[in-house]
Amino acid sequence: MRILEKILGRHPHWGVHPDDHKRPAADAPLRSLPLPEVLYVPLQQHVGNPARPVVLVGERVLKGDLIAEPNGNISAPVHAPTSGWISAIGEITAPHPSGLPQLAITITADGADAWCERLPVADPFALAPEEISRRTAAAGVVGLGGATFPAAVKFNLGRRLQVGTLIVNGGECEPYLSSDDRIMRDRAAEVVDGLRIVMHAIGAREALIGIEDNKPQAIAAMRAAAAAFGNVQLRVVPARYPMGSDKQLIQTLTGKEVPADARAAEVGVLVHNVSTCAAVHRALRRGEPLVERIVTLNGGALTRPGNVLAPIGTPVVDLLRFAGVSGRPARLVLGGPMMGIVLPHARVPIVKGASGILAFDAAEARTLTAGPCIRCGSCTRACPMGLLPLEMASRIGVGDLDSAASFGLSDCISCGCCAYVCPAHIPLVQFFSHAKGELSARERSRLRNDATRRLAEDRAARLAREAREKAAASARRKAERDAAKAAAEGGSRPLSMRIADTTSEAAT
Amino acid sequence: MWLAILSLTVLGTLLGLALGVAAKYFHVEGSPLAAEIEALMPGSNCGQCGFAGCPRAAAAIAEGSAPVTLCPPGGKALAKALAAKLGISIDLDAVVDRGPQVARVAEEICIGCCRCSKVCPTDAIVGAAKQIHNVIREACTGCGSCIDRCPTEALLLQTLPVTVQHWVWPKPAATPAALTA
Numbered sequence: 112m113r114i115l116e117k118i119l120g121r122h123p124h125w126g127v128h129p130d131d132h133k134r135p136a137a138d139a140p141l142r143s144l145p146l147p148e149v150l151y152v153p154l155q156q157h158v159g160n161p162a163r164p165v166v167l168v169g170e171r172v173l174k175g176d177l178i179a180e181p182n183g184n185i186s187a188p189v190h191a192p193t194s195g196w197i198s199a200i201g202e203i204t205a206p207h208p209s210g211l212p213q214l215a216i217t218i219t220a221d222g223a224d225a226w227c228e229r230l231p232v233a234d235p236f237a238l239a240p241e242e243i244s245r246r247t248a249a250a251g252v253v254g255l256g257g258a259t260f261p262a263a264v265k266f267n268l269g270r271r272l273q274v275g276t277l278i279v280n281g282g283e284c285e286p287y288l289s290s291d292d293r294i295m296r297d298r299a300a301e302v303v304d305g306l307r308i309v310m311h312a313i314g315a316r317e318a319l320i321g322i323e324d325n326k327p328q329a330i331a332a333m334r335a336a337a338a339a340f341g342n343v344q345l346r347v348v349p350a351r352y353p354m355g356s357d358k359q360l361i362q363t364l365t366g367k368e369v370p371a372d373a374r375a376a377e378v379g380v381l382v383h384n385v386s387t388c389a390a391v392h393r394a395l396r397r398g399e400p401l402v403e404r405i406v407t408l409n410g411g412a413l414t415r416p417g418n419v420l421a422p423i424g425t426p427v428v429d430l431l432r433f434a435g436v437s438g439r440p441a442r443l444v445l446g447g448p449m450m451g452i453v454l455p456h457a458r459v460p461i462v463k464g465a466s467g468i469l470a471f472d473a474a475e476a477r478t479l480t481a482g483p484c485i486r487c488g489s490c491t492r493a494c495p496m497g498l499l500p501l502e503m504a505s506r507i508g509v510g511d512l513d514s515a516a517s518f519g520l521s522d523c524i525s526c527g528c529c530a531y532v533c534p535a536h537i538p539l540v541q542f543f544s545h546a547k548g549e550l551s552a553r554e555r556s557r558l559r560n561d562a563t564r565r566l567a568e569d570r571a572a573r574l575a576r577e578a579r580e581k582a583a584a585s586a587r588r589k590a591e592r593d594a595a596k597a598a599a600e601g602g603s604r605p606l607s608m609r610i611a612d613t614t615s616e617a618a619t
Numbered sequence: 620m621w622l623a624i625l626s627l628t629v630l631g632t633l634l635g636l637a638l639g640v641a642a643k644y645f646h647v648e649g650s651p652l653a654a655e656i657e658a659l660m661p662g663s664n665c666g667q668c669g670f671a672g673c674p675r676a677a678a679a680i681a682e683g684s685a686p687v688t689l690c691p692p693g694g695k696a697l698a699k700a701l702a703a704k705l706g707i708s709i710d711l712d713a714v715v716d717r718g719p720q721v722a723r724v725a726e727e728i729c730i731g732c733c734r735c736s737k738v739c740p741t742d743a744i745v746g747a748a749k750q751i752h753n754v755i756r757e758a759c760t761g762c763g764s765c766i767d768r769c770p771t772e773a774l775l776l777q778t779l780p781v782t783v784q785h786w787v788w789p790k791p792a793a794t795p796a797a798l799t800a
Binding site: 155205207208209211213481507510538541542544545547548549552553554555556557559560563564566567568569570573 | 660661662663664692693694695696697699700710711719739740741742743758760781782783784785786787788789790791
């Protein structure tokens, strides 16, 4: 089969093809979650600095009100997902594998779900591209495919590097997830309008929408929505994990390979997710900030899997209750089963980047014990980045991180294909996550050392300057004293001047 | 006799010149290693290693009488850089990295004596006479030089908690034997 596929050239040589488990959740119509009583909105839901709260405990807010402002160049604001009052600003468990605390704003909903004043734009194409970036940034739009990079920062990068092609990522290659599929089926017009606004913002000439061939309804809906626009093309790509990774999608659609340590914009393309495009449409056309998203609820432990529209900050436990849990889920995952993160418990909120919540039953969550490496090379064939996972992992195993880095560890996209195909069940991608974290910790430590040295040098310079100034001041005083003495010996000197001299000396 | 005096004088002058030229052209600076090691070190001269400042510590490391893991503020990163410089291998897991620490002033008992701010190697303490002092967290290296200087014990070291941003995935526990081979 593999050989046949290779001859036909239909399938890329990299990646894996896991069972997609997307149905029946993907075919269930989109539902809206009943408004939760309490929402926990984390201050960091994006790549970059955490946002800074601009509200006080006890304050009343309307849906869409700014509750935390961006802090620094790479950051994003956070808005109230419903109307109510701020009941706390403090630490909650982060939706993060570490289970560490994170700052969040707690909003008690008043049930009215009343919007703040919105400023829609009738014709976004009449606005300057900079203005679109500004409004997108102010609406808190981040990459909704999972990377959560602030969208406006990417617009500015694309404009600066004069990107010609916008690639719209409708790949959604992760098994179980169907939130992008659903948004393309139900809101295709919004997605297409949003991507045209993004094209205008970055100055792109054409847009390519890449959708995997396992989503026929989404393809039909998007094709109909994009038919009116000649510079927007839809390309069906083979369903292969990780097709939704930007580098793989760029290569499949344009044939361009993003070099190591380079960004996609440097080869003249920019990738945005379909949900991000829809969020840009809402930010501009309706003046609505990003306060809700479509979340896939799936997994063997749920009785009513499907997609729900949920406000940001909804506790996972509310979503699970909505989808009906049978028994106790063996594992909760935020995101997809390949790259998602295991949640410590269900009392964590969903964030902007939460594409799905998966509740696995015992059969889905089973972990196989790792055996010795049999040098079969399956991981090397599966790696979409052309790396040698077995070589890197064996080096990380003995703590030789630099040697692992020389094998291209920084190019690893943590897709997990290697660990998925490994017949010995070696947790390869976990080794790489550990090594990347350890290497960046070392880098932080090195930067800190440099900063310390700079501070110490500044102090030495300050002490030297002070000593110099002191010496200069005392030399000056001595010269003045000598001059005064010489004048006094000269005799004829008025009394008042002598008094002035002594007072100035006493003062010093 | 004149011949002997002349020949010895000429011989002496020539040899002296040769020595002078050789001293100038074949001049060797002291061991450059200590200076290179010093350039790698934080340079705050905090004294936590037990040596009087970074230059002394660097000299001790260069002559092999001190381990490369001696610098607590430098942590694992410095130990690794020094080991690479000296071409030795070390077990980084044995380096105790206490994690980032910062000094904190207990404001209710600070009397504003200025003793701590004078010794801080990175000028991280601000304050004036009879004013409550404070620590600039970004500049504090957690070296602890100030702790013993405080007459009212108002200074203490605090370990910074691990945050989501700084958390590192643990290494997978069971490393199969064949993988490490």
